[in-house]
Amino acid sequence: TPVIGVLALQGDVREHLIALAAADAVARPVRRPEELAEVDGLVIPGGESTTISKLAALFGMTEPLRERIAAGMPVYGTCAGLIMLADKILDPRSGQETLGGIDMIVRRNAFGRQNESFEAGVDVTGVDGGPVEGVFIRAPWVESVGASAEVLAEYGGHIVAVRQGNALATSFHPELTGDHRVHALFVDMVRASGR
Numbered sequence: 001t002p003v004i005g006v007l008a009l010q011g012d013v014r015e016h017l018i019a020l021a022a023a024d025a026v027a028r029p030v031r032r033p034e035e036l037a038e039v040d041g042l043v044i045p046g047g048e049s050t051t052i053s054k055l056a057a058l059f060g061m062t063e064p065l066r067e068r069i070a071a072g073m074p075v076y077g078t079c080a081g082l083i084m085l086a087d088k089i090l091d092p093r094s095g096q097e098t099l100g101g102i103d104m105i106v107r108r109n110a111f112g113r114q115n116e117s118f119e120a121g122v123d124v125t126g127v128d129g130g131p132v133e134g135v136f137i138r139a140p141w142v143e144s145v146g147a148s149a150e151v152l153a154e155y156g157g158h159i160v161a162v163r164q165g166n167a168l169a170t171s172f173h174p175e176l177t178g179d180h181r182v183h184a185l186f187v188d189m190v191r192a193s194g195r
């Protein structure tokens, strides 16, 4: 059984732990480099990317995370987590750094502010059985992807799910619904990576 961490610096950690367990993984929170070293894959939750970025630096996690992602550890980012996995942010807050891993440019808060949050059905390549109920909360979208990144979903003409190698990212939050198919896709990626 793959052991999958959820980066527990800020954001909706608990919901991801529950969704991963429902998708047949062993799930645990990760805050420190020693904990990161023990997991087969990692989820970066939704929350606030500027805060996650600052806390990662404070906890000495930025470089260990970059190294493991670059070494091919499977990683899945939702919303703020998608922003953390982008090689480039179009409109970063000053000092805001990402971890990178996916050759894409993201626009933060692209779908509007908190009061413009919404839910919509999204067809995701690799997820069978009909559209996923996408929860969008101050969600980013992906402006563009490089040649090595695969677009898995679009909504309203904008890219909202991307995969590059072992890195998966969605603008929306499957962990906030009872539907664990996207987490199951990620657990399969972790299994396929050899654990």
Ligand code: GLN
Residues within 6 Å of the ligand: 045, 046, 047, 048, 049, 050, 078, 079, 080, 081, 083, 108, 109, 137, 138, 139, 140
């Ligand atoms: N707007 C947030 C950010 O920029 C993301 C919101 C979310 O994760 N739901 O990090």
